[in-house]
Amino acid sequence: MDEIKIENERMNTMNKIKFCIFLLCTFAACSHTHAAKPNVIVLLADDLGYADVGFQNYEASADVYTPNIDKLAQSGIIFKNGYVPVATCGPSRGSLLTGRNSARWGQEDNGNLPGNSGPPEREILVPRALPNDYVTAMFGKWHIGKRQGKLDLSPKGRGFDEEWAAAASYFSSPEWIASAYKNSPIPEEPYFDPAIGNLSADFIAQNKDKPFFLYAGFKAPHSPFETWESYLLRVVEARPQWKEVFERLKKRPDYQNKYSFEKITLETDKEILRLIYTAMILGMDDAVGHIVQTLEEHNLRENTLIFFLADNGGSLCGGPEHPNRPIDLGAINKPLRSGKGSIFDGGVRVPYVMSWPGVLPGNTVDEKTIVSSMDIFTTTVNLAGAQVPQDRIIDGVNLMPYLTGEKSGQPHSHLLFRRTDRDAYAIRAGDFKHTFDKRNKVNELYDIQNNIAEDEGLSKKHPEKFKYMKELYEKEAADFPDPIRFKTNEEMEAWLKENPLKPNPSGKGIE
Incomplete structure (x- = not known):
């Protein structure tokens, strides 16, 4: 008990210090940015x-x-406990932009709407929750709806002022790439993610005197595996351990300057595939550099909060039962267990960074704070001077008071993950996680803070804690509808009437 008391006193002192530093930094930042x-x-x-x-x-x-x-x-905070609520592209993105777990509208995988995918029309995305003086843009992968008849779930249909949605290939068509370079020369080696960087830089420059929200959905490193030789050469130069693999790649009969892996089989060279994967990531890195450099050129960096994260864990497949994806697709999630589509941390725990020089500390690795992609919604809306919608449950939390010391403790009492179609669910509360996966014969309690590999079960050692976590999941999951895939718009409309929005509990998701 004495150790706990000392630790609590230490944390309270640290929080007070952080809050004082925050007030000083905020005053300086506000003076600088008027x-x-x-x-x-x-x-x-x-x-x-x-x-x-x-x-x-x-x-x-x-x-x-x-x-x-x-x-x-390095300029911000690296969160080692950063999560997404769903380990698949579409529902993860919908959750991020609404601040709500997609399971609340019955979506736990892609393809939930008729010929479409994403949050139903009644869900409010970031742009429509912001004050009118904000200008907004979405460039890149969208994957949460499209124009279909009278229903418009495209970025502009959801409230974004500007949009440039993803094409299927990293190389795209010359016309499509050209549309991203209206104010600058088209590069000799056009590539999808650098095009997003160029569009974002133009948007920042054009709106430097207005508050803005920019959502850049990079394609990397999702398949297909496509890159230019120049990116491979830069990776090999910076990481010489790849030299032998690159020489092996160049001997392939299908190798060329503009390289694509047309078919992945059980015989595919995994090292070559990972090398191409790293080159694709470098294209995204170039785009990030372009965006940050543009902010600095216009003296906007200290007035801009940047989130960097992934939509889910790396895609891992394996074995002949996956004919289209028979081997690991370049990614490495270790030391986490499993990957994309899973309720293990390899599916739902992601790299997560927040950077805001002068307001948030830099060179900080946060090993304790549990954050979610859903927090982006509430943090953004509150920073803009608005409140989150009160007619619905908002799962996201405004992180700023917790990061500045104004509030103590964890932003989330728990985080819930569910894939009903795979007979799998999990819930994390504090240091512990209860994981159930029928297919993999897992029904366990883990100290996930200290055993991120989820390979040391504690259910027998701590049966009461195991029972508590199971009951907590059952209690929280009872608030979620069963997952559903709508075949027609009429079916969807009927479901929405039968499942009205539930008002936001007082204080939930509000600063």
């Missing part, structure tokens, strides 16, 4: 492995070359 409303930028990677950025500092992190992303991370 109390301008802050800008918020979300940089979202796609299927990025937990170890696959340099700042994570795992063994596999040495494979990748991410100088700009690492510099961004």
Whole structure:
């Protein structure tokens, strides 16, 4: 008990110190920016492995070359307990932009709407929750709806002022790439993610005197595996351990300057595939560098909060039962267990950075605070001077008071993850996580703070804690509808009437 008391006193003292520093930094930042409303930028990677950025500092992190992303991370806070609520692209993105777990509208995987995917029309995304003086843009991968008849779930249909949505290929068509370079020369080697960086830079320059929200949905490092030789050469130069693999790649009969892996089989060389994967990440890194440099050129960096994270864990597959994806797809999630689509931490724990010089501390690795992608919604809306919608439950929390010492403790009492179609669910509360996966015959309690590999079960050692966590999940999951895939718009409308929104509990998701 004495140790707990001492630790609590130490944490309270540290929080008071952090809050004083925050007040001083905020005063300085406001003086510098004339109390301008802050800008918020979300940089979202796609299927990025937990170890696959340099700042994570795992063994596999040495494979990748991410100088700009690492510099961004060093300027802010690296959260080692950063989560997404769903380990699949579409529902994860919908959750991020609404501040709500997608399971609240019955979505736990892609393809939930008729010929479409994403939050139903009644869900409010960031742009429509912001004050009217904010200008907003979405560039890159969207994956949460499209225009279909009278229903418009495209970025502009959801309230974004500007949009440039993703094409299927990293190389895209010349016309599509050209549309991203209206104010600058088209590069000789056009590539999807650098095009997002160019669009974002133009948007920042054009709106430098207005508050803005920018959502950049990068394609890397999701399949297909496509890159230019120049990116491979830069990776090999920075990471010489890849030299022998690169020489092997060049001997392939299908190798060329503009390289694509057309088919992945059980015989595919995994080292070559990972090398191409790292080159794709470097394209995203270039885009991040371009965006941050543009902010600095326009003296906006100290008035801009940047989030960098992934939509889910790296995509891992294996065996002949996966004919389209028979081997690991380049990513490394170790030391986490499993990957994309899973309720293990390899699916739902992601690299997560917040950077705001002069307001948030830099060179900080936060090993304790549990944050979620859903917090981006509430943090952004509150920073803009608005309140989150009160007619619905908002799962996201405004992180700023917790990061500045104004509030103590964890932002979240618990986080819930569910994949009903895979007979799997999990819930994390504090240091512990209860994981159930029928297919993999797992029904366990883990000290996830100290055993992130989820390989040391504690259910027998701590049966009361195990029972409590199971009951906590059952209690919280009871508030979620059963997952559903709508075949027609009429079916969806009927479901929405039968499942009305539940008002936001007092204080939940509010600063």
